[in-house]
Amino acid sequence: MAQEQTFSSVHIGQQSGGSIFERIWWNIHDTLVITRRNLTYYTRLPQLLVFSTIQPVMFLLLFTYVFGGAIQTPGGEYINYLLPGILIQTVMFGGTQTTIGLAEDLSKGLIDRFRSLPMGRAAVLAGRTVADSIRNLFVVILMTSVGYIIGFEFQNGLLNALVAVAVLILFGHAMSWIFATIGMLVKDPETAQVAGFIWVFPLIFASSIFVPTTTMPDALRTFAENQPVSVVANVVRDLTLGTSTGDFWLALVWITTIWLVFAPVAVWQYRRAAS
Amino acid sequence: MTDTIVVEDVYKAYGDVNALNGVSLSVREGKIFGLLGPNGAGKTTLVRILTTLLKPDAGRVEVAGIDVLKDSMALRRVIGLAGQYPAVDEQLTGRENLVMVGQLYHFSRSEAKSRAQDLLKRFSLTDAADRPVKTYSGGMRRRLDLAASIVARPKVLFLDEPTTGLDPRTRMEAWEFIRELVRDGATLLLTTQYLEEADALTGFITVIDEGRVIAEGTPDELKSRLGSDVLELRVSRDINLKRVESLLQPIGKDMPQIDLQSGDISIAVNDGTRSLLDAVRILDGEGISIEDIGLRRPTLDDVFLSITGK
């Protein structure tokens, strides 16, 4: 091993701590370092990105061509109704990778390594959820492009289209914190495979993502119309199609509430991880 | 001289498993401290408490003058940890792992890069530096993990079985690097299963078992607890060993131990040199020729086995 001359000079880098602004800055810094780490995974495992985009594209094509003819939806072509819903489904399914990834980090001791470093307490999870959001943005753009090829069109102007994308990304980010919380709770990657998915199905299928809720039985319909996935799907659809079926502010309240509840719970789980 | 690590009456239970039952110890600044004990003794638990990963149920823990429970963030800036199992990111390359850790210690990107380069060289990982860690062998991961633990040149370093899984040459190199670190002023607590390692490296040893301290002292002190040297000798093959045994019994503390396979006879004795001369005189008087004779200090293995009874 090579000699090292500089050991006596204790060097600890720039200190965190200090003023509140410095602390905020270092938390952002740490979050970005972790974000970068998580995005690197997609370059190391390109198949991860391929499969996490092929699957929703397949859903989009199958639903459009298999059900499209049989389903009556407001707003003309089924693809116009479907795409906003499929985007939400994609964001939800993608989140399960956060559950698995964090459970893996925990079981491999990486979370221990991070917890022994002088880094912000929320940074590991925030870095993960920010990386998720960046991936979501990429997938949303890709799927919208595919949608355009098979007949989708924004009907409500560019500005509303951008707001729709923003709502989607914010919703996905809030959801990521739920996925993160589950990952920190189940701790083991195999359980995470199942636990990450299982609660997502009812939310996705008992919703207005694929079909209008009007024909569902009463009890199911009450659930389907009021659960957050439908609330957000309706708002995204309103923004892209110019309809008015949803409540924009209610969607924001849901997103904020999910975030305010699960971000602290996930960080709390992180801090007491394995203890 | 101040104490860099102070542990006072620490308790920790996992459910109904009492991992630590009132452990107290202290480590002088600039020393290597060995924490020994059989599997499940509580070594890893104590290391995790000292490195802010685990909260004790009771007790006081201080490292580098910082109360571990009150100011864990300040403590994390001055300690390094290499846990029992390497904690490195499999998908990242070795270099990316070290740069990331450097950045999380708030090095600038260029500082983090040059530090990573130094460490990769120091741990003979330069050739593999830009391969994902998932392609590394067990020993390479271990080395990378050790490198990650000293990125910020910690004042106090915790190594939980640092050389498990290293080949003999790499282990020697790791020892050399551990000595170097301490020469430069770091304090080090290491746990190990290798008594030879504790003997070679540490100035002071605490042995724990079932969450309690059962012995402590310098390696020599621990060994002299056996109170004696060991006299070892071999006689020519045709001599009846039973006869030798009874002839030598008066000079030993206990019965001589005979290894029936090799014919080696070992006797724990109080005064090494005199016993050696006595043995030669007695056997010579009986006309028994000695092929080999010598004194050795008891090894830590002798000590370990006698105090843990395992």
Ligand SMILES: Nc1ncnc2c1ncn2[C@@H]1O[C@H](COP(=O)(O)OP(=O)(O)OP(=O)(O)O)[C@@H](O)[C@H]1O
């Ligand atoms: N997370 C946990 N949950 C329950 N019991 C645990 C947990 N971690 C450790 N233990 C128990 O606590 C005791 C001490 O474990 P610890 O890992 O500290 O031992 P150790 O001395 O490091 O052993 P080894 O030499 O095998 O690494 C053991 O009985 C172990 O089974």
Ligand SMILES: [Mg+2]
């Ligand atoms: Mg252990």
